[in-house]
Amino acid sequence: MIVPEEAEIVRLIFRLYLEGQSITQIKKYLEENGIKTVTGKNEWSTTTINRMLSNEKYMGDALLQKSYTVDYLTKKRVKNNGIVPQYYVEDSHQAIISKDLFHRIQEEKARRANIRKSADKRVKTDSGKYSSKYALTELMTCGECGKPYRRASWTAYSEKRIVWRCFNRLEHGKKYCQKSPTIDEDVLHRAIMDAFNSLIQDKGDFVDTLQSNIQLVMSNRAKRMDITRIEERIAELKKEMLGFVEENARCGADNTDFDEHYAKISSELKELQKKKTQYTEQEARQDSFQRRIEDMKKFLNAADDKLSEFDNQLVRQLVYSIKVISKDKIIIKYKSGLEMEQELSKK
DSSP states (O other): OOOHHHHHHHHHHHHHHHTTOOHHHHHHHHHHTTOOOTTSOSSOOHHHHHHHTTOGGGGTOEEEOSEEEEETTTTEEEEOSSSSOOEEETTOSOOSSOHHHHHHHHHHHHHHHTSOOOSOTTSSSOSSOOOSSOTHHHHEEETTTOOBEEEEEEEETTEEEEEEEEHHHHHHTTSSOSSOOOEEHHHHHHHHHHHHHHHHHTHHHHHHHHHHHHHHHHHHHHHSOOHHHHHHHHHHHHHHHHHHHHHHHHHTOOHHHHHHHHHHHHHHHHHHHHHHHHHHHHHHHHHHHHHHHHHHHHHHHHOOSOOOSOOHHHHHHHEEEEEEEETTEEEEEETTSOEEEEEOOOO
């Protein structure tokens, strides 16, 4: 049964994470606002918050036998690492959040986890750390050497400037990257907002393009394999394998025949399971791409006026990457698949 007050806290945590806040920031927010844990404690654990963000039960599904009892006298339970079967039940109970939101969170968690960490621990700047404050930290790369751009503060003649520089240039001078430009933050922000406003201005054409992309995704789905037939065949092979093993144990059949037949079944089973995994991964990629297209469509359909201020959250939501080509040009690649060149103007 859903407890309304607790459900609202769960929704809040998911929303804050999707808006770009780190788990540590979410913990701080909950504690500063007097929001207690389910056990009534004032202090939240980052481990607990992280587990909540990956708990499928909040979207109404259930993975059974995540752990199992190893000693029925002491009731000791351990994590199930494949020792006993697990069963995934969809829509087993009322959901607190939508499946779409849950999958977006998993995608965002994976994206943050995959941000590269600095290989050289002695460098002055972390070359690959998720930044909840500056969206461009994870998105912008150098067109010359491929390293990330980093935010830096320059002070000259008592004048302070906030700029973005290639990590290689920032740490090693011209040793590994000779021509990457330094870009003033206000120039960069204005260029990105100009790009967004160009999308809004010509949103009719862009929405048509996005709709074509969605239709392409759907047509690709129709061409893919029949997963139901594969699952049925996997079940048949498992049943056949079990029956063959039991028959061999009972009758003591020739070991050579047994090995050959068992290997044949096992080989087909592995191949089908491989195809099923590939299919599932492909489905996930297609679903992710379609969600990104829908996000862009919603943004364009809802936008009526020009954007005047840089918005970190909006950049995270729409932009996949930004490549710095020169001091005058960047390339913005959107999560929906759209890509556009944008001039950097110092006006």
